[in-house]
Structure formats: C-alpha cells, structure tokens
Amino acid sequence: MRVLAAMSGGVDSAVAAARAVDAGHEVVGVHLALSRMPGTLRTGSRGCCTIEDSLDARRAAEKLGIPFYVWDFSERFADDVVNDFIDEYAAGRTPNPCMRCNERIKFAAVLEKALALGFDAVVTGHYAHIVTDENGNRELHRAGDEAKDQSYVLGVLTSGQLAHAMFPLGTTPSKAEVRAEAAARGLSVAQKPDSHDICFIPDGDTRAWLGERIPPRQGLIVDREGAALGEHDGATSFTVGQRRGLNLGRPAPDGRPRFVLEVRPKENTVVVGPKEALAIRELAGARFTWAGLDPVASGIAAGDARGRVSEFACKVQVRAHADPVPAVAQVVSATSGDRGDGAERGDASEGDDAGNAGNAGALELVVRVDEPLMGVAPGQTAVVYVGTRVLGQCTIDRTVSAVPVTA
DSSP: OEEEEEOOSSHHHHHHHHHHHHTTOEEEEEEEEOOSSGGGSOOGGGOSSOHHHHHHHHHHHHHHTOOEEEEEOHHHHIIIIIHHHHHHHHTTOOOOHHHHIIIIIIIIIHHHHHHHTTOSEEEOOOSEEEEEOTTSOEEEEEOSOGGGOOTGGGTTOOHHHHTTEEOTTTTOSOHHHHHHHHHHTTOTTTTOOOOOSOTTOTTSOHHHHHHTTSOOOOEEEEOTTOOEEEEESOGGGOOTTOOTTOOOSSOOTTOOOOEEEEEETTTTEEEEEOGGGGEEEEEEESEEEESSSOTTTTTSSOBOTTSOEEEEEEEEEOSTTSOOEEEEEEEEETTSOOOSSOOOOOSBOOOGGGGGGGSTTOEEEEEEEEEEEESOOTTOEEEEEETTEEEEEEEOOEEEESSOTTO
C-alpha cells in the first residue's frame, strides 16, 4: 500500500514509519506545521510540532530513506483546535484540545488530503490496536502496553477513518522496546522525552492565556442553593474541581473547603459546594460517535428506527490517564424521559447543547456509572469501552450529581 506516515518528530512516530517501511509499504513522511509563529508553540519536551520537532522528523525520514514533506495546517489548527478551545472555555466547558487535534487535524484534514493524493492509509505512532473481524469490519482496541495506551484520545475516530488508519505500535509490549528499536535503527530521537501539556500555550499558564482572549466580567460566586458567597473577576478562569483561588469572604457552615461545581457563563456565575458534590452519577452528550460498528450492528444492544439504543453494560473513561469505571449506557431521545431509571435530571450542569433537547428527533448518549466519578465537567470527552474495544465517545454536555441539592 501507499501510506502517509505522520511524523511528529518523536520516537513513536519515527518507529511507526520504520515498521511501515519494513512491512513493504510505499511510505512518505509528513510533518504538520501547526503555527506560522514558532514562538507560540512549546519547545523541547513540553510540546510537539515545533521547529526542532520538524528537524527531528526530517532526520528520521532521511535515515529511513523515505520522502519527507512539511504540510502547513496552521490555519486549520487555529480554527479547529485553538479557537475551539477558547470557545469551549467561554461557554463554561473544559475541552480536550488533543482530542480535537486528533479528530479534526490528524484524522480529518490530513486523511482527507492523503486520500485525495492517492494514499491508502495514514500511519501514526499512537499506542492503540486495530482488529479486523471476520466480515472485514475494523474495531479500535486498547494497546498492548496499558501504561502507554492512547485509545482514549482516538475514541473520536469513525469507521471511515479507521478504515484508513494504521497503528504499527499497537501490540508493542512497552515504550522501552520502542526506544530500544529506535536506537538499534540509529534514529537520533531514540531517547527524546515524550511531549506533554497544551502545545499552543507557550508558558503553560492556561488561565493567563485565556484571560487575554476572553474578556473577564465580574460576577457572583454562589452555593448550590443560589446564595451569594462572593464575587469573581471572570467565570471562565474557573474549572470544575478547583479549590484554590476562590477568595470567599466567609467559610462554609461546617468549616470545610468549597470546590467549584459548575461554571455558568450565561449567568456569569460560579457555583461552589462541598467536595462530595463533585461526585457524578450520570453524564450525557448529544455529540456522540461510534468507532466502527455501532452497538446495534455489533450485537451489543437492541435499537430502533429512531436511532435509540437500549441499555448495555460498558466501561467509561473520562480522562486520558483515568481508570475506566463500570457503567451502563444507552442512546435516548433528548426530548423524552425514557432514561431507563426514570431519574430526574436534578442538579444537572449547564451545557450549550442542552438546547438540542428541544429539537424533534434529537438523541443523546447517556452513561450511568456504578460508582460515582469525581469532578467531571461539560466539555470533557467520555469514551465508552466494551472489553478492550473502543465502542464510541461523546462530548459531555451535562452531568448529574450523586448528591442532591437538598443534602
């Protein structure tokens, strides 16, 4: 096959490209330029897609003897990832920019261009595994190395994207083995540190960075019953689960610390309360996708002509490095009360897409966990697993606290 290897400049993508060459594919390397102003992206081990990374990627391609190009995706990255990040925070949500980058850049924009140029697939260094069933359907599964598993951030991939994706590192037992292989191949990135943090925030100060882009407005900090406790200088600078920096004038009646429970941008209000109120028993999102066959086609659950899906057992993961927890999920009409347990939404967090509930035929993926999750915020991504398989995901629009308001 003719494949495009997305080379970030790190050891994983370099070894993935090398394995694609060894497999006999016609491989072309490409590095994504995501900013026209290099200083706006992090450097060294704290970022990715920087000038030094492009040079490392080029050296790796030369070592492998494959053609290499740099594609300028800076404008689309700004629109689909950076601006989306700002918009989500302005709406009181907590986004995952790496999720959006995988979804909209690496496996939408890049794959679209690759297919248009005649490539059959895109190769990346992600730690995830694709399994093809007896009917040729592709499934996304966790990697062999659980410590490095990246299936969570790939949960946004659709069946069409999986059909043209290759993850050569998926069954590799450990990152140490990848580094050893890189060293044996003479790749200079063999011991290069892993990248982390948000690449487009140079100094890592997310709050200050957002403050320059979202005009702050003073508003109230209230408790769960709506009583005013203090004031803030900008609701978007707060995140669910935050404890420090509240600057409340008076302590809670029981003397215990308060935590941010909700951010309500339309009201410009921050809701605080006890730590136990961060426990979430249910989450839901109208923006959901399936990674491969949906639950009905997979034989996991029953469905109907309206797209609703009956309850099925699963596990849900709400952060890249969080442990998955047992749950039940279903797809319901957002306008109906057919939620399985008949529970009222009660203390549900505000979500911009809650407006979908008023649209005829709107659906949402609802997940109820066996044991409460702590500090889940709208805007995060919930990835649903059945065994090691990634079944699908949703962007969380709302959550329901496990602790009633009157408690």
